[in-house]
Amino acid sequence: MRAPKTISAVLFALAFGAVATLPAQAVFAQNNLDSTAKKVGNKTASIAVKGASAITDKIYKGKEGPNGETVYINRKDQKYIVNEKGRKVYLKPSQIHNKKA
Template sequence: MSKIRIAIVAALMGSAISLTSMAQGIEKTAKKVGEKIDTTAKKVGNKTASTAVKGVSAIKDKIYKDKQAPGGEVVYIDSKDRKYYVDKKGKKVYLKPSQIKDKE
């Protein structure tokens, strides 16, 4: 009888170790998926904000024809005659005259 008990205890311990390592693997996978979702959500949010601000700027402000901002971005002129472009996060970046270039 003692050999059967030893075998059962060994099987139970092996199962417990296996379940523990499997749970750790699931936690790691869940963490990776959560990080991926967080990164993607930030990218989508930034793109949405950028598109919204560019849309409002195109309607409300003037577009500076034949000029571009660093990186080839569209240059807008607001009501106070300030020049700016909209970055990837949807923020208005005001430009110095030296930063405005002719379109290529």
């Protein structure tokens, strides 16, 4: 008579484990989708701002930003780069250097 109790306990544990892991997998998948959507959105914003900056503002020829980025000059003679999230980051003169050959 011990066997049926053991079998039912094992089946209960397996069923409970399966039910407990399904919501966790759904949350993981949702987080992964959110992360991918943010990456795509940031890349799209960055490309859009760089395109608009290339048209409306001047490109600082022969100079680059701290990590080799293109430096733009706006109407107020402010120098800036576009970061990976599509935001304009204004630079100090010490952050701008000549392009490396």
